[in-house]
Each structure stands twice: as structure tokens, then as C-alpha cells.
Amino acid sequence: MKLQAGKNSVHFTSFGVQLAGDLYLPEGFDPSKKYKAIVGASPFPQVKGQIPAIYGPEMAARGFIYLGFDYLGMGDSPALPGEFKKTRYMFRLIENTWDAVSYLGTLPFVGEIYGLGVCQGGSIIASAAVTDHRxxxxxxxxxxxxxxxxxxxxxxxxxxxxxxxxTSKQKMYETEEADYTWPIVLQDHMTREEFVATGTPMAEDTYNFYGKDGVAGPGKVEHFTCEHIGDQAMQSLISIAEHYADKIAQPTLVIYGKNASTAICSTAFIDKLANEHEVLAFDKFSHVDFYWKPEAVKISTDAVADFFNK
Structure with a gap:
């Protein structure tokens, strides 16, 4: 396959199936040279057309190779045989990430490999890094x-x-059909007013990105839907990274908004880190601002590039 500067569609194997990815290469890419490479892990939906499509070009513009991909059962990546799309357990997300690192390791122009995670992607990257010192x-x-x-x-x-x-898990086992009825999340058809009225935390912020009128909502990002499978809570309520924070050996950079409702997720993690680490906290940015607002994205990607280049 001939690769060129910019976005390249790629595939790599994980759990015996082919995951779909986008490999972003820097301007003037020369396959005879070595480049620092980044595995990107994105927020909850884990689809490459959202955060990787924003952070990938930014990191490539800063001289890095960046791999964003659709995790197992998301976007263009298939579910496991006999399973349903959007079935996604943290343990599988970690193994997908290990396999992404392995894939980058096969590319002759890749030097050191780093991990960059946004929102839940941060937890995925940190969890994967505990025992993956590549x-x-x-x-x-x-x-x-x-x-x-x-x-x-x-x-x-x-x-x-x-x-x-x-209940959803039992129903799916008995019917052998997917149950996309998780009730507490944004739905594809919802207006901003309808979603805000649900009282969901960060509703306005979330809608700005994921809503049908948002920056990267249904219809704007290929193969993205707000639907989630009904047993989602069995999956997402298991958090691993924080319980192994003191085991992480790699230098770590943590960026977050001080006034974001999720700030505690960063500060409590920072308190448990025992490695070399740096923290950048900002008063003016919310949790979701770092997903897409140009000023927030520039600040975060500049900081990440500086940190990875040290």
C-alpha cells in the first residue's frame, strides 16, 4: 500500500477481525525516515471520524504520525462473530489499543510510540500503558x-x-438480537431543548458535539449514531486506570478544564500518580471544549507535541 502525507485508510488485526483506521502522516512524509507515532484513543463512541479526525491532522502538522481507529464493533470496524455492534468492554478496548501499538510497530518508518487519549480514551490509553511499555x-x-x-x-x-x-443483557442472550434501548443518553432525533430537559449532566456541552445539530453528530460523521447497546452500564461503570495509576511507569501529561464537571476524574487520578508527570489545567475550557473548539484544541495539541518531543 502506498502511503502519503495526510490521511490514509488502513486496517489492522485485533481479536481476529480487521479494525478500520486512519493513519495521518506529516507533510513531506518520507518512508525512509523515522517518525514519532501516536496511538489515539477517543471518547465514548470510539469512532475515527470524530476526535481522531480533529486531533490526527493537528498532530501530523506537528510532525507526528497519528493512528485513529474505530474500536471493535464501532463505526467501520466489525463486531466479533455472533456479537452485536456497539458491544464494547473496557478489556477489549485495551486489547484493541495493544494491537494498534503492534500494528505501528510493524511500520518501518515508526520510531517511538506514544499514547494520546481524550475523555474515555484517556482511561483506555492509561490502562493499556500499565503493562505495555512499548x-x-x-x-x-x-x-x-x-x-x-x-x-x-x-x-x-x-x-x-x-x-x-x-435486563437488556438477558433479553439479548435469549432473543439473539441487539437491544439499543439504553435510556439515559442522547438520541439521534433529539433537539437541543429536548436533551437539556432530560437533566443529563453536561447536556448543553454534550449536544454541542454529539447532537444532530452539533459539530460531529449523526449525519455529519459517517457511521456515527448516538445509539448505545442496552447493557452499556455493565461495561462503562468498570473503570480500570485509576486503580493502577501508581503502577504507570511512563511519563504522563494530564490536561483538563478546572471548571469542567469531570475535573475530579483528572485531579483524583493525578493524586494517585507516582511517576514523572505534568499537569495543565485551564479555567476557561469545559470538558467538551477540548474535543473541537479551535483554541482549546491548539493549546492541547501544542502541549502534547512539546511533551512528546522532550
Whole structure:
């Protein structure tokens, strides 16, 4: 396959299936040279047309190779045989990331490999890095790093979510059909007013990016839908990175908004780090601002490039 500067469509193997990725190469790319490469892990939907399509070109413009990809069962990547699209367990996301690192390791023009995660992607990258020292440094942006305090704050609500997820899991096992009825998330058809009225935390911020009128919502990003499979809570309520934070050996950069409702996910993680690490906290940016607002993206990608180049 002939690669060129800019975005290149690629595939690599994970769990015996082919995951779809976009490999961003810097201007003047020369396959005879060595480049620093980044595995990018994106927020909750894990589709390459959203955060990787924003951060990939930015990191390539700063001289890096960047790999963004559709995780197992998301976007253009298939589910496992006999399973459903959007079934996504943290353990599989970690293994997908390990395989992405392995894929980059096969490319003769790749030198050191780093990890860059945004939102849940931060937790994925940090979890993968605990035992994958092929990843030499990691950076997280608006990372859901220490998510227990954020996700398990109201045990009554959490237990209701788990009950619904358990029911959905049983239904799917018995019917052998996907159940896309997770009730508490943004739906493709919702207007801003409808979603804000649900009282969902960060509703306005979330809609700005994921809503049908948002920056990267349904219809604007290929193969993206706000639908989530009904047993989602069984998957997303398991947070790994924070419980292994003190085991992370690689130098780590943490970027977050001080006033974001998810700030505790970064600060609690930082408190547990025992490695060499740097922190950049900003008053003026929300959690989702770092996904797409030009000023926030420039600040974060500049900082990540500086950190990875040290």
C-alpha cells in the first residue's frame, strides 16, 4: 500500500477481525525516515471520524504520525462473530489499543510510540500503558481517568442503571438480537431543548458535539449514531486506570478544564500518580471544549507535541 502525507485508510488485526483506521502522516512524509507515532484513543463512541479526525491532522502538522481507529464493533470496524455492534468492554478496548501499538510497530518508518487519549480514551490509553511499555509516554485530555467518583456518586441511580443493563443483557442472550434501548443518553432525533430537559449532566456541552445539530453528530460523521447497546452500564461503570495509576511507569501529561464537571476524574487520578508527570489545567475550557473548539484544541495539541518531543 502506498502511503502519503495526510490521511490514509488502513486496517489492522485485533481479536481476529480487521479494525478500520486512519493513519495521518506529516507533510513531506518520507518512508525512509523515522517518525514519532501516536496511538489515539477517543471518547465514548470510539469512532475515527470524530476526535481522531480533529486531533490526527493537528498532530501530523506537528510532525507526528497519528493512528485513529474505530474500536471493535464501532463505526467501520466489525463486531466479533455472533456479537452485536456497539458491544464494547473496557478489556477489549485495551486489547484493541495493544494491537494498534503492534500494528505501528510493524511500520518501518515508526520510531517511538506514544499514547494520546481524550475523555474515555484517556482511561483506555492509561490502562493499556500499565503493562505495555512499548508506549513510551502518555497524554490525556479531559480524561475520564478516575471515574468512580463521577460515575458512582449516587448508588441508587447506579443500581437502577445496572438493573436495566442486566435486563437488556438477558433479553439479548435469549432473543439473539441487539437491544439499543439504553435510556439515559442522547438520541439521534433529539433537539437541543429536548436533551437539556432530560437533566443529563453536561447536556448543553454534550449536544454541542454529539447532537444532530452539533459539530460531529449523526449525519455529519459517517457511521456515527448516538445509539448505545442496552447493557452499556455493565461495561462503562468498570473503570480500570485509576486503580493502577501508581503502577504507570511512563511519563504522563494530564490536561483538563478546572471548571469542567469531570475535573475530579483528572485531579483524583493525578493524586494517585507516582511517576514523572505534568499537569495543565485551564479555567476557561469545559470538558467538551477540548474535543473541537479551535483554541482549546491548539493549546492541547501544542502541549502534547512539546511533551512528546522532550
Amino acid at each position: 508506549i513510551k509516554k502518555i497524554a490525556t485530555v479531559s480524561g475520564m481517568m478516575a471515574a468512580d467518583a463521577f460515575q458512582w456518586g449516587n448508588k441508587d441511580i447506579v443500581n437502577m442503571m445496572i438493573a436495566g443493563a442486566n
